[in-house]
Amino acid sequence: MFREIVIDGTRIGDDTDCYVIAEIGHNHQGDVAKCKELFKAAKDTCGASAVKLQKRDNRTLFTRRMYDSEYNSENAYADTYGAHREFLEFGRDQYVELRAYAKEIGITFFATAFDIPSADFLADLDMPAYKLASGDLTNTPLLKHVAKIGKPIILSTGGATMQDVRRAYDTVKPINSQLCIMQCTAGYPPEWEQLDLKVLTMYREAFPDVVLGFSSHDSGIAMGPVAYTLGARVIEKHFTLNRAQKGTDHAFSLEPPGLRRLVRDLKRTRVALGSGEKRCYASEINPIKKMSKKLVVSRDLPTGHILTQADIAMKSPGDGGLRPYMLETMIGRRIIKDMKADDTLLVEDTIPVANDADRATA
Numbered sequence: 001m002f003r004e005i006v007i008d009g010t011r012i013g014d015d016t017d018c019y020v021i022a023e024i025g026h027n028h029q030g031d032v033a034k035c036k037e038l039f040k041a042a043k044d045t046c047g048a049s050a051v052k053l054q055k056r057d058n059r060t061l062f063t064r065r066m067y068d069s070e071y072n073s074e075n076a077y078a079d080t081y082g083a084h085r086e087f088l089e090f091g092r093d094q095y096v097e098l099r100a101y102a103k104e105i106g107i108t109f110f111a112t113a114f115d116i117p118s119a120d121f122l123a124d125l126d127m128p129a130y131k132l133a134s135g136d137l138t139n140t141p142l143l144k145h146v147a148k149i150g151k152p153i154i155l156s157t158g159g160a161t162m163q164d165v166r167r168a169y170d171t172v173k174p175i176n177s178q179l180c181i182m183q184c185t186a187g188y189p190p191e192w193e194q195l196d197l198k199v200l201t202m203y204r205e206a207f208p209d210v211v212l213g214f215s216s217h218d219s220g221i222a223m224g225p226v227a228y229t230l231g232a233r234v235i236e237k238h239f240t241l242n243r244a245q246k247g248t249d250h251a252f253s254l255e256p257p258g259l260r261r262l263v264r265d266l267k268r269t270r271v272a273l274g275s276g277e278k279r280c281y282a283s284e285i286n287p288i289k290k291m292s293k294k295l296v297v298s299r300d301l302p303t304g305h306i307l308t309q310a311d312i313a314m315k316s317p318g319d320g321g322l323r324p325y326m327l328e329t330m331i332g333r334r335i336i337k338d339m340k341a342d343d344t345l346l347v348e349d350t351i352p353v354a355n356d357a358d359r360a361t362a
Contacts, residue, residue: 158186292318
């Protein structure tokens with residue numbers, strides 16, 4: 001089966017570089033100018049493939065009780081949870097402005113849709129892809145709705161069972177073949193032993209026709225290349241300009257130097273994996289010549305001497321002659337010229353001994 005999706009003209013598959021998404025979420029703090037700074041840094045400083053926001057229709061998404069509940073967190077932007085969320089939410093004008101800016105600087109921009117009104121909002125803006133969060137993996141009505149829009153879907157699987165993942169796959173795939181399934185652990189951040197990167201191997205077997213990814217909530221960069229080697233071709237990392245800023249996501253987000261190194265290391269990982277064919281490179285010739293060994297005679301030997309194992313040594317450099325695996329072949333052959341200690345032993349400097357009688361009279 002062939003794994004491939006195309007996001008905004010970029011093909012993603014087993015043979016491509018990793019598609020790196022800078023997840024801005026609400027790290028923009030409700031400020032369009034700051035959001036543009038994040039877009040610019042993700043593109044120019046870090047080389048990310050895409051930037052992503054989160055879109056919620058807060059009034060319809062939350063119960064009235066949750067919307068009106070007090071919000072006393074140090075990260076709050078208002079006294080109630082609903083007002084806090086509204087402060088951070090961009091509307092149509094801001095999205096249009098940000099879409100134009102992303103196009104101007106040359107980076108793909110899309111968002112997570114947390115509800116059907118938000119999905120329609122994003123569809124009206126012709127977003128090139130849709131992210132669906134782990135919390136909506138079991139939300140089959142939303143999955144179907146977004147699948148019908150016809151754009152690539154990136155689906156996180158945090159907090160899920162394999163049954164949940166299979167149900168989501170079975171919901172989306174018949175409608176929309178452009179699907180990426182992301183291994184994710186919905187801790188913020190999770191413990192290292194909870195990342196479960198080997199799940200990617202299981203996903204490769206279970207879903208041979210979808211692109212795989214890794215939505216990484218850990219605060220480091222080392223796991224990205226590991227995920228790539230296990231088959232992830234989309235990696236999403238939370239992104240900020242300053243991890244000390246106000247907001248729930250900043251602390252486990254990458255700052256520009258970290259995201260830049262992640263993008264760099266992922267590109268190196270693809271190159272370093274190679275084709276799977278074992279070969280010898282030109283850069284190896286001189287070091288191997290210096291370190292490898294050849295067969296030489298261990299002492300001065302006269303013409304006609306029949307070689308024993310004690311007459312042959314293995315010494316560096318391996319700049320010609322016979323390799324050590326030829327040692328047993330040379331034992332018992334007669335040399336046809338005088339040889340000095342450390343002379344390179346060659347097949348043409350010897351002849352086979354005809355028979356045991358010949359060997360005995362030598």
